[in-house]
Amino acid sequence: MSAQIQKVSIPHVNHEDDLQSQIESASANGAPVKITGGNTKAFYGHAVDALDIDVSGHSGIIDYDPAELVITLRAGCKLKDVELLLAEKGQMLGFEPPYFGEEATIGGIVASGLTGPRRGFSGAIRDFILGVKLLNGRGEVVNFGGRVIKNVAGFDVSRLMVGALGTLGILLEVSIRIIPKFETETTLFFEHVDAQKHIDWINQTRRLPYPISASVWYQGQTKIRLSGSLQGIDSACHDLGGDGKIDKDETWSGLKEQSHPFFGQVRSLARVSVPSVESDFLTAESQLIEWGGAQRWIETPQESLDQLRHQVESHRGTVCAFRGYDRHAEIFHRPTDAILALHRNLKSSFDPAGIFNPGRMYAGL
Amino acid sequence: MSIGIIPDKTRAYLKAMITSIRQQLANLFRTFLEYESVIDQSTSLAAYECDGLSAYRQTPLLVVLPQTIEEVQKIVVICAERNIPIVSRGAGTSLSGGALPHADGIVLSLSKMNRILNIDDNAQSITVEPGIRNLAVSEAVKHLGLYYAPDPSSQIACSIGGNVAENAGGVHCLKYGLTLHNVLGVTLVTASGELLVLDQQSLQSQGYDLLALIIGSEGMLGIVVEVILKLLPIPQCARVILAVFDDVEKAGNSVARIISGGIIPAGIEMMDNPAIRAAESFVNAGYPIDSAAILICELDGTEAEVESQIIKVDSILKNSGAVDTRLAKDDAERHLFWSGRKAAFPAVGRLSPDYYCIDGTIPRKALGAVLTEINRLSEEYGLRIANVFHAGDGNLHPLILYDANNEGEFEKTEALGSRILQLCIYHGGTITGEHGVGVEKLGEMCVQFSDIERYQFHAIRSAFDPANLMNPGKAIPTLARCAEFNSMHVHNGELPHPELDRF
Numbered sequence: 001m002s003a004q005i006q007k008v009s010i011p012h013v014n015h016e017d018d019l020q021s022q023i024e025s026a027s028a029n030g031a032p033v034k035i036t037g038g039n040t041k042a043f044y045g046h047a048v049d050a051l052d053i054d055v056s057g058h059s060g061i062i063d064y065d066p067a068e069l070v071i072t073l074r075a076g077c078k079l080k081d082v083e084l085l086l087a088e089k090g091q092m093l094g095f096e097p098p099y100f101g102e103e104a105t106i107g108g109i110v111a112s113g114l115t116g117p118r119r120g121f122s123g124a125i126r127d128f129i130l131g132v133k134l135l136n137g138r139g140e141v142v143n144f145g146g147r148v149i150k151n152v153a154g155f156d157v158s159r160l161m162v163g164a165l166g167t168l169g170i171l172l173e174v175s176i177r178i179i180p181k182f183e184t185e186t187t188l189f190f191e192h193v194d195a196q197k198h199i200d201w202i203n204q205t206r207r208l209p210y211p212i213s214a215s216v217w218y219q220g221q222t223k224i225r226l227s228g229s230l231q232g233i234d235s236a237c238h239d240l241g242g243d244g245k246i247d248k249d250e251t252w253s254g255l256k257e258q259s260h261p262f263f264g265q266v267r268s269l270a271r272v273s274v275p276s277v278e279s280d281f282l283t284a285e286s287q288l289i290e291w292g293g294a295q296r297w298i299e300t301p302q303e304s305l306d307q308l309r310h311q312v313e314s315h316r317g318t319v320c321a322f323r324g325y326d327r328h329a330e331i332f333h334r335p336t337d338a339i340l341a342l343h344r345n346l347k348s349s350f351d352p353a354g355i356f357n358p359g360r361m362y363a364g365l
Numbered sequence: 366m367s368i369g370i371i372p373d374k375t376r377a378y379l380k381a382m383i384t385s386i387r388q389q390l391a392n393l394f395r396t397f398l399e400y401e402s403v404i405d406q407s408t409s410l411a412a413y414e415c416d417g418l419s420a421y422r423q424t425p426l427l428v429v430l431p432q433t434i435e436e437v438q439k440i441v442v443i444c445a446e447r448n449i450p451i452v453s454r455g456a457g458t459s460l461s462g463g464a465l466p467h468a469d470g471i472v473l474s475l476s477k478m479n480r481i482l483n484i485d486d487n488a489q490s491i492t493v494e495p496g497i498r499n500l501a502v503s504e505a506v507k508h509l510g511l512y513y514a515p516d517p518s519s520q521i522a523c524s525i526g527g528n529v530a531e532n533a534g535g536v537h538c539l540k541y542g543l544t545l546h547n548v549l550g551v552t553l554v555t556a557s558g559e560l561l562v563l564d565q566q567s568l569q570s571q572g573y574d575l576l577a578l579i580i581g582s583e584g585m586l587g588i589v590v591e592v593i594l595k596l597l598p599i600p601q602c603a604r605v606i607l608a609v610f611d612d613v614e615k616a617g618n619s620v621a622r623i624i625s626g627g628i629i630p631a632g633i634e635m636m637d638n639p640a641i642r643a644a645e646s647f648v649n650a651g652y653p654i655d656s657a658a659i660l661i662c663e664l665d666g667t668e669a670e671v672e673s674q675i676i677k678v679d680s681i682l683k684n685s686g687a688v689d690t691r692l693a694k695d696d697a698e699r700h701l702f703w704s705g706r707k708a709a710f711p712a713v714g715r716l717s718p719d720y721y722c723i724d725g726t727i728p729r730k731a732l733g734a735v736l737t738e739i740n741r742l743s744e745e746y747g748l749r750i751a752n753v754f755h756a757g758d759g760n761l762h763p764l765i766l767y768d769a770n771n772e773g774e775f776e777k778t779e780a781l782g783s784r785i786l787q788l789c790i791y792h793g794g795t796i797t798g799e800h801g802v803g804v805e806k807l808g809e810m811c812v813q814f815s816d817i818e819r820y821q822f823h824a825i826r827s828a829f830d831p832a833n834l835m836n837p838g839k840a841i842p843t844l845a846r847c848a849e850f851n852s853m854h855v856h857n858g859e860l861p862h863p864e865l866d867r868f
Contacts, residue, residue, distance in 0.1 A: 067621035068728050090627070119568060126577050127546050142818045148726040149758040150543065150798035152532045152581045153806070153813055154841065155825050159545075159577035163570060180627035203487055207510070207598045209667045231669040273567035277488045294568040317567045332571045338559050343573055345828030349821065361572065 008085040010077055012060035016141065016172055022053055023170065023355070024139035032358045035166040037076060038103030041112045045165050045360045047327040055170055056105055062173055063147070066091060069178050070130060070147050075107025075171040082106060086178055094118070094179040095125050098256045107171040113163025116256035117214035117225070120276070120291025121206070125162045132158040133173035137351030147175045160346075166357045167365060168350040182227040185213070187249035188242040190222040195282035198222045199293045203277050206292055210236035214252055217289040218262055225252055255290060262288045262297070268324035270300040270308060274317035281312065302326060309333060332361060340365075387426055390449070390471070394429055397439055402477070404428035413472050416457040416464040417519075420775060421804055425452065425466035430477045434552070434560065434590045440473060441588065442558040450837050453584045455496060455524030460722060461803030463530060463583050463839060470837075473588065475526050481505055482591065489596045490549055490566065495526025495589050499533075502594060511596040514541035517799070518707070529589050532581030534799040536632040536706075539624075539757035540665075541597065543799075545580045552591035553579060556830035566593065578825070583801050584836040586829040600665035603631060604675055605699040608660040608682040609653050609689040613637055614733035616658040619685030620756040621729050623662070626681060628674050630757060631665040634706050637736065639751035640713065640764070641705075647712035650705035653689070660687075660756065661706055663699075709753045710764065717749070717766035721778045725789030726760045726798035738788055739763055746781040748774075760798035761789070787812055802840040810840075811847035819847070 026033050032050035036042070058076040066089040073082065079099060086092050096116030097109040110132075115124050131145030134157070144157035161171060192198040198217035202224070206212055211228030224240075226233045237245060254260035263269065265286070272281055276293035286299035300308055302325055309319045318333035325331065334340070340362065347354070347365055359365065371379075391405040404410055405427050414422040426449070431437045444451050450470030457464050466472050479496035486509050491502060499520040503512040516535035517523055523533070528544045529551060541547070550564035563576040570576065579586055610616040616635055623630065636644065637658050645652040652659055660682070664674045675692065682690050693699040705712070713720050727735050736752065743750040749766040763785055767778040786796040786809045796802070796809040810819065822841040826833070842850070 065728075065730060067625045068730060069624060070728070091625075113570075113574075123542075123546060124568070126574055127542065136821070140817050142815070142821060144818065144821075146726075146793070146795050147728060148760075148794050148798070150534055150538070150726045150755070150760045151795040152799060152801050153795050153797050153810060154802070154818070154822050155586075156532075156545075156577050156581055157821070157825070159574055162574055162577075164573055168573075179629075180625065183627065207489065209598060209601050229670055229673055231673045232667060235667060235669045271569070273569035273571075275488055275566040276568075277485070291568055294566075316564050318569065318571050320569075320571065335572050336561075338555070338561055339563075339572065339575070342561075342575065342828060346573060346825065349824035349828050 008081055008088065010059060010061055010081045010085065013057055014060065014074075015055070015058035015076070016135075019053070019055065019058060019135055019170060019172070020139055020141060023135055023137070026053075026355050027137055027139050027353050030353050030355065032355050035111075035170055035357055037105035037108035038078065038101060040099060040101030040104045041108055041114070043323060044112055044114070046331050046363070048357050048360050050358065053170070055107060056103070058172065061085070068147075069180075070175060071178055072131070072147055072173060072175040073106060074173050075105060075110070077106045079104040079106060079109060087181070090181050091178045092181050093176065094123060094128050096256055097125070098258070100257065106174060110162055110171055110174055111164060111166045117216070117252050117290060120215060120294055121213050126159045128177045129158050129162055129174060130177055131175035132161050132171055134161065134168075135170040135172055137169065137353055137355055141172065145175065149177060165360045167347060167361050169356060182213075183229045184233055185225060185227045186233055186237065187223055187225050187246045187251065188237065188240055189244045189246070190242045191220060192217065192222045193220045195287070195289060196279060198289060199277065199279060199282065202292050205240070208239075210240065214255075215290065215292050216251060216255055223249070223251055225249070260288070266297070266299045266324070268299065268301055269322045270298050270305065271320040271322040272296040272298050272308070272312055272317060273320070274312060274315050278315055278317065280315055297322075302329070334362065383426070390427055393443060394427070394440065398429060398431065398436060402430040402432070404430070413454070413457070413466060413474070416454070416459040416462060418460055418462040418465070418803065418805055421462045421465050423466045423468055425468075425472045426470060428472045428474055430474045432477045434554065437473070437554050437588055437590055438558045438560065440471075441554055441556065444471065444834060445557060445832065448832065448834065450834050451588070452836050453526070453530075453588045455527030455530070456498065456522050458519040458523040458527065459531065459801065459803060460724070461797070461801040461805040463801050463803040463836070465804050465839075467837060475524065475590075478590065479524070484509070488566070489598075490593055491596055492591060492593045493525055495529070495592055496524050499523050499525060499528060506596055507599070510599050512599050513547065513594055514597050515544050515547055518710070525592050525594070526589050529580055529592060530582065530584045531799065531801040534755070534758075534760065536634060536755065539633065539755070540629045540631050545577060547595045548576070548580060548592060549595050550593040551576060551579055551589050553587040554590055555587045556832065556835050561587070564593070581801070583803065583840040585826055585840055587835060600631070602668045602671050603663055603665040603699065604671050605661060605663045605693040605702050606675065606678055606682065607691045607693070607702050608662065608687040609656045610658045610660070610686065611656060611688055612686065613658040613736050615686040616660050617729060617732035617756065619660065619682050619687065622681050622685055623678055624757060626677065628664070628678060630662050630678070632661070632663040633757040634661045635659070635754040635756040636706060636709060637752040639749065640709055640753050643712040643716050643751055644705035644709050647715060648704045648708050650701050652705050656688070661702055706753065709751075713751050713764045713766065718768040718770065719766075721765045721767060721782055722800075723763045723765065723782050723785050724760070724797050724800040725786050725794055726758070727789050727792045727794035729756070729759050731792035731794070732759075735761065735788060735792055739785060742781060742784055742788075746777055748778060748781055755798070758798070759794065783809060804839060807840075807842040807846060808850040810842050811850045816844060816847070819844070
């Protein structure tokens with residue numbers, strides 16, 4: 001490990017044996033555990049009633065060679081340390097993960113599968129993860145995937161862990177593809193009074209060869225972020241024009257961390273995910289549209305959720321009761337029975353005793 | 366059905382049995398399939414005996430060519446009731462034997478399901494049936510200024526269904542991703558004949574990412590009957606630089622410098638001296654035949670972006686020790702530079718009666734060490750090797766030259782190939798970057814994964830297909846198979862690379 005890595009000072013502590021023996025005994029006793037990293041995304045999904053197992057201490061960089069653009073690290077590493085480490089080398093994570101709190105860990109990022117404003121224009125975590133080291137429900141340590149971009153040996157278990165909410169095992173280590181930082185970023189805004197205008201415009205504009213890396217529509221205004229080379233951004237700004245330009249805009253970090261004013265005003269926040277061109281679900285009074293149109297945050301009271309789910313379902317989309325709902329009622333969109341059955345089969349293939357985060361994703365899973 | 370050393374009478378009886386089963390099954394399928402869509406004559410079945418890995422052959426019980434999802438479902442249900450294995454097959458271009466028939470099973474060819482179902486210009490997506498050829502997708506949307514990015518070298522022939530099964534890559538996947546990154550959804554017929562729709566057009570999947578699990582699963586989790594693909598705008602401009610090196614390691618290092626310098630080339634390919642010589646004598650691309658390695662680097666994007674990147678790349682290449690760099694002056698020259706790389710396989714084929722293509726991936730930094738060891742192995746086995754390399758993503762394709770007519774030479778070639786793959790594992794890489802495991806690399810799977818890990822793969826498979834009827838025997842070796850493989854490969858009482866951390 002090079003001297004620079006030490007500078008950011010990421011604790012190098014191996015808790016693998018300890019975690020393994022805890023899981024062995026939990027498995028033997030059929031005692032469910034609630035996996036906790038930085039505890040910053042505990043709000044996401046159903047409430048889990050089980051004994052906490054703290055994985056945040058399992059920390060350290062296993063391998064980072066900037067020239068390979070791949071990092072392998074223990075899941076308890078703090079996201080902020082990792083982002084600092086990468087920034088020192090002019091690199092970054094390509095999926096702009098939300099923190100929702102200082103203590104956010106890499107494991108939590110992967111398990112929650114949440115991505116920031118960039119998602120509408122580039123990949124999700126599943127597009128960057130290359131390998132995992134996992135502690136399964138039998139207390140066994142297993143490795144899947146690897147440290148290389150192209151790898152088709154065996155089923156793609158590492159991508160299955162993304163967004164699995166810890167229901168399949170404890171992530172011990174992950175390998176992630178990273179990307180170089182962009183030379184520069186800037187934000188343009190456009191007055192688009194109605195949401196439909198925004199949807200049409202952004203879906204047309206994204207076809208043009210400009211380095212758009214994020215978009216948002218809120219209260220009659222579209223904003224786009226451009227990330228790339230100086231020349232590329234200059235020519236994009238020139239061609240796209242717009243009603244204004246902001247070099248450093250807080251909007252994007254506000255959207256990522258949900259500290260944007262919209263989120264402060266909303267009591268019960270539904271995340272509506274639909275194909276970006278969908279022209280329904282645009283008339284709600286209190287809404288904010290991200291990801292080129294694919295992610296729509298709509299204030300929706302608990303009693304209207306089922307109706308919204310029903311409508312969205314017929315438009316190839318899903319609804320998540322994101323914040324401010326009863327966490328014992330349905331949170332995620334229920335899949336078809338056949339798909340739910342597959343979930344159960346997969347779950348028991350990793351975790352036969354059903355000890356990991358029971359019910360966090362779906363009841364009975 | 367394997368018939369070993371048994372009396373002639375028994376043999377004749379078994380043969381008659383197979384013929385009778387074949388006939389009954391064909392009649393059953395013909396109650397809902399067109400007569401010609403069921404192939405039961407041995408002369409016609411011969412065409413399905415193998416895929417692109419022609420060293421492995423097996424006559425299937427039957428071949429069926431459904432034209433609709435309902436037909437696929439009926440076939441699957443009939444097979445499930447009778448415990449008959451199904452090998453689904455696209456264009457049959459697999460290089461790992463992924464579509465090798467099962468002796469007791471049918472081949473379900475998707476070649477008649479090759480229609481385009483919907484082009485959504487606004488959403489930049491296309492819905493296709495799995496039998497459509499890869500290149501036909503880009504051709505169908507060219508008039509809209511769009512294309513489908515993954516371009517495996519077999520793209521003229523290979524099918525989208527096959528690309529999904531193998532998570533196919535191609536020259537441009539460093540920048541534009543593998544099949545995984547360009548598929549928005551699939552419709553799948555499960556082993557029980559149920560239809561599953563896995564749609565991620567909304568970008569936020571909920572529940573487990575089953576779509577990611579299906580991609581690259583080598584036809585073992587179900588039969589893909591519809592695919593939604595992401596389309597990209599055709600780049601405004603593309604330029605190519607060819608760089609000449611007197612040392613392969615310098616060439617490898619320059620790739621790392623370009624990419625970590627913030628430039629992701631549309632493609633960056635490397636060829637070593639034997640590959641350069643073969644290609645040059647075949648297509649006269651102007652490659653310097655005395656150089657140790659060449660790099661072909663393509664940059665695409667807007668004119669302004671490409672112009673600025675060309676200058677940076679040229680200077681990185683020179684600073685990394687390139688003895689010469691050449692910028693293609695126009696599209697004709699760009700195609701000329703590429704022609705040698707694209708013709709590398711047939712070019713090597715001219716040097717030798719047969720060649721065997723290996724598909725390992727390594728971290729880029731290991732390139733020098735791996736190539737040195739490959740050269741040593743080449744001498745040890747007395748077989749020539751030419752190397753072509755998707756340098757940006759570490760995917761190495763050593764081509765082993767051999768003559769199948771020489772007694773034992775294919776076996777020797779396979780053994781050499783296996784040594785090269787184990788070398789890739791040793792250096793932190795993997796035994797297959799894009800060709801899949803199929804039947805070819807079952808042995809090396811025993812080295813890359815532990816018993817527990819392989820057990821997990823089998824358990825995942827059972828979650829989808831408890832009766833083990835979808836492409837059985839491929840991709841994931843059994844415990845017994847690994848015991849056999851490892852016993853053959855124990856040297857001086859040690860397992861190969863016991864020190865290896867296989868993450």
